[in-house]
Amino acid sequence: MAHCLRISGARLRFISSSSLTSRFPYIRGLDAIHEKLLFEEDHALKHKKAMSGVIDKRTSNCLLPRNALSSRQISSTTVSLHQEIGMPSLSPTMTQGNIAKWRKREGDQVAPGDVLCEIETDKATLEMEAMEEGFLAKILCGDGSKDIPVGQPIAIVVESEEEIAEFKDYKVAAGGASSSSPPKKEAALKEEAPKDESAKSSSNQSAPELPKSEQTVSANDRVFASPAARKIAEENNVSLTNLQGSGTAVAPQKPSEKPIQSLDFTDIPNTQIRRITAQRLLLSKQTIPHYYLTVDTQVDSLLALRSKLNNLQEASSGKRISINDFVLKAAAMALRKVPECNSSWNDDYIRQFHNVNISVAVQTDFGLLVPVVRDADKKGLAAIADDVKTLADKAKKNSLKPTDYEGGTFTVSNLGGPFGVKQFCAIINPPQACILAVGTTDKRVVRDLDGGFTTSTYMSVTLSCDHRVVDGAIGARWLGAFKSYIEDPVTLIL
Incomplete structure (x- = not known):
């Protein structure tokens, strides 16, 4: 054979x-x-x-x-056949990642499914698993390594424990070629030599000595004297440098002001999530023509229905339903009525989505995350409440999976309930066409049907629209549908 x-x-x-x-x-x-x-x-x-x-x-x-994730390598040096583990692409928008923590150490045995390390992406921190069995011979990018391009080798895996020692000094050159020995220093020494020579030549050079006459002139130029005084001194061969002026002495200079004390500050390194959020929001503001529509919605009926439903939830050990859960359901139902708002812009066409997936903005210690409640129009209030609480907990623990935050078609951002913000305008989450900003509830004095006065609870919401996709009249229609669902919430559970 x-x-x-x-x-x-x-x-x-x-x-x-x-x-x-x-x-x-x-x-x-x-x-x-x-x-x-x-x-x-x-x-x-x-x-x-x-x-x-x-x-x-x-x-x-x-x-x-060579594979984008890993590759088998054999070189003309004495290293054995090995596998280069590359930085994986763990999300559609990921171009680089950070190594948060290595779970395996050099010399450890690995098997398919073993967690090698934790990768910080533009969305969350995810676990990277081994694809083949072997031994982790070399970690090329240690804990805390940042901005590693997708595909760049981060570790070496070999088949047998005896081969680990061969990769002690293993390095990957910038061009992707592997090397098992440290780079030579001759080039660096050659570069330093011209610098030393230039330094010596510059130090040996001295300024040309001026003639005595020029030195005298330059010295006399520093004496404060009128042209007439200079002429008389020259006629009498008197040097002005040896004379004391008879005029009024020059006023003493004011003491220099103390320098302004510099400000105390702390530089906080940007996380991968913060950088990607900044890039996407800047792109949104620079490329999407935003406009904003605001309406006030009366929520007395919603609050009364919520109280009844929560009594039933407590009796059945279910999770409480929040005002935001009603908002998500109403937004999803309004998108079914006005599907033009459930779209995204492309240069040659407008894509209108058939699924209503609501992205929910969640503030965490790691930054702003936007997990997705899928098919919100087909779910009841209790199911939406369960999804939101589960996703929010995962977001705060930085344990969201790509399936938890991909595929959103419309975003809801609520700063009213948790922060008491009355009204605000949100930035569109690309490639979506709309985002709803939800303010807090407040009581207002209004006229009743009998001509008197009463109090009622209102909530302000602002819809941000991409004018390339959603015209003003379309946005107004969507807000009208949303308002009708909020003010008559029984229609949300029928």
Whole structure:
């Protein structure tokens, strides 16, 4: 049976082609690779010089392809066949990530499904799992490493424990080539030499000495004297530098003011979530033509219905329903009536979504996160309350999964209930076309039907719209539908 050649350290090892196929089933075009690696046994004996660290160039570059996540590598140095673990892409918008913490240490054995490290993405902190079994030989990017591009190697995995020592000084060059020895210092020394020579030449150079006449002139120029006095002194061969002026002395200078004390401050490093949030909101404000519509909604009926429903929830050990849960349900129902607001802009078309997925803004210690309540129009108030509380807890623990925050079609931001903000305008969450800003409830004195006065509870909401997608009349229609659901909340549970 034909065999393929493999270099492991300074050893020559033979692996059957069937074994290689079973170990690397994910490699495309493996048959073609085998054809290049197959040797007759008598021919293989002629290549025992590979034991000295030399390998046929025809095989060194074609053994395995590089993968975006990991790749098998074999180089012309003495390192063994190994797997480079690259920074994965864990969200659609992720271009770089941070290493929050390594769960495995160098030398640890790993198996498929083992958590290698925690990756901080633009949305959350996620766990990265091992894809194959082996030993973690080298960690290339340690705890706290920041702004690592997707695909850049962060660790090395080998098959046997004996091969770990070979990767003690392993490095990956900027161009992606691997190296098992530290870079040479000759180039650095050559760069320093010209600098030293230039420094010496500059230090040896001195300013040209001025003639005595020029020195005298420059010295006389520093004496404060009128042209007439200078002329008389010159006629009498008197040096002005040795004379004391008879005029009024120059007034003493005021003492210099104390410098203004600098401000005390602390620089707080931006997290990955904060940077991505800043980029997306800046993009939104610069590229989306916002406009804003505000209405006041009467919520007395909603508060009364909420009180009754919460009594039933407590009796059945269910979670309490908040005003925000009513807002989410009303927004979802209004999107079914006015689907133009459940859309996003593209240069050649406007995409109108059939699913109503409401993104809910949640403030956490890690930054602003926006998990998604899916198919909110098809869920009851109790189910929405359960989803919101579960997602909010996961967001505050920074444990959201990509499925928890992807696919939103409309956003609700509530600063009224938790913070008492009366009214505000929110920035659209791209690529969505609308976001609803919800203010707090407050009692107002209003006229009753008999011409007298009474008090009623109101809540202000402001709809921010992308004018490329939603015209003013469409936005007003949506707000009208939302207002009708809020002021007659029984329609939300029918």
